[in-house]
Amino acid sequence: MRRGCISLGNIKCDECHRTIPYPERYLYLEEEGKGQRLCTDCCKKRKLVKPGSDKPNAEILFDLSSD
Secondary structure (H helix, E strand, O other), X not given: OEEEEXXXXXXXXXXXXXXXXXXXEEEEEEEXXXXXXXXXXXXXXXXXXXEOOOOOOOOEEEOOOOO
């Protein structure tokens, strides 16, 4: 299961270990009973985001499909 969340400032990315500041978005990824929190940069590296629009510099959206 994938959930897009907003950090309250006390969340760390489980991949790069940086603190995700408020109000930055992160992805909670749960696979096989193990949860993982990923910042937007790590989600981009794993290709777990999609563009929110075709316009340049448009906001990104998390890919919440479980494929």
